[in-house]
Amino acid sequence: MSELDLRVHAVHTERGVVEPALVGQFPTLRVLAPRTVYAAGQIPLHARPDGTSPQVTEALHGEALELLEELPGGWSWVRTLHDGYLGYAQTGNPSDLAPVQPVTVQIPRSHLFAAPSIKAPILARLGRGATLASLDSQPVRHGDYLWWRVAFEEGEAYLHDAASQAASDLPAFAEGYLHTPYVWGGRTAWGLDCSGLAQLWAGRDFQGKDKQGRSRLPRDADQQQAATTPVEKPEAGDLAFFEGHVGIMLSGGRMLHANATHLRVTVETLGEGEYGRRLEAGLLGFGRIGTDE
Structure with a gap:
């Protein structure tokens, strides 16, 4: 058996668990039952279930994660589904539903506002690739700007339309x-x-x-x-x-x-x-x- 890359293959012999795809190689381990969730906020993934361990990658808001195993202290063993990378995260309250009518941040940095105004309180900072569920089919003009009204936590928030437009050269x-x-x-x-x-x-x-x-x-x-x-x-x-x-x-x-x-x-x-x-x-x-x- 070739050596597994533990960055992407979910097997932990000390905890006695293995992902379903590898059960044939580890028949004595408990088989995990992964489920897909969607990140709420920008979530750091660590090398171990310990906030002092190195960050290995990040999950962006609205990004799909495979939740493999829930651990003590609010930690979970997760996989970022877009690239298959494993890490430990405190996911908070991730959504089980994919964003409906998604709008994705396309500029390097952006912010989520409490109201459709550049003077409104900032609720979150967002990097390119963060995805939110739009509550309207298109952005709506408020004052001088177009804004996306999006779902956020238990309510709504606003994303400037400029954040969803970007050059790719x-x-x-x-x-x-x-x-x-x-x-x-x-x-x-x-x-x-x-x-x-x-x-x-x-x-x-x-x-x-x-x-x-x-x-x-x-x-x-x-x-x-x-x-x-x-x-x-x-x-x-x-x-x-x-x-x-x-x-x-x-x-x-x-x-x-x-x-x-x-x-x-x-x-x-x-x-x-x-x-x-x-x-x-x-x-x-x-x-x-x-x-x-």
Whole structure:
């Protein structure tokens, strides 16, 4: 039996549990009964059911999760269904129902307001990919702006229509995320890591997912390298891979990446300057993201 990748395969021998897909390999373990829920708010997923353990990824508001196992202290073992990644989260009160008439945030950062006014109290901050249930079939004008009226917690809230519109070209994407703080396991413009940035770029169309609801790229850099098509000469938008790291190629050897060296998203030119030379020396290759047909 080949070694399982425990980032995506749900088996925990100490707790004696296994997901249904792996029961044939672990017939003596208790089989879990997963159910799909939808995240309420932006939820950090941790390496262990302990808030002091590292964050491994995030679930965005309205994103589908597979709830595998409920644990003491309000913790749950969950899987982010768009990329199959496992972690432990305090999910609060997730919804069992998918958002109806969904509206998805398409800009890097946005806010949810208590009323259709830019002066209204802010109820939540939202990153690109957060999905809400619209209570109307289209945005409604209030004053100078169009607003989406959406369901939020036990009531309603308002999302500026500009948040649901975004350009998907590479220069606009790079401008939108440049200088974003580096956060291990982060997936939004409030803070992200290298592979989180690559996922956002890969998912600029179809709200980050294919027609079956899966991300075009898995979560981590090594998984992403395995999922892309190797190329010798990169074009703008291709990915550059290093040991435990990934960047997005722009042009002329320039690369956009979230990095712990500068603790933010920066642009480097491979082979130029001390950092650029170190990056070039550690380059493992380039990969091209597949497209949906």
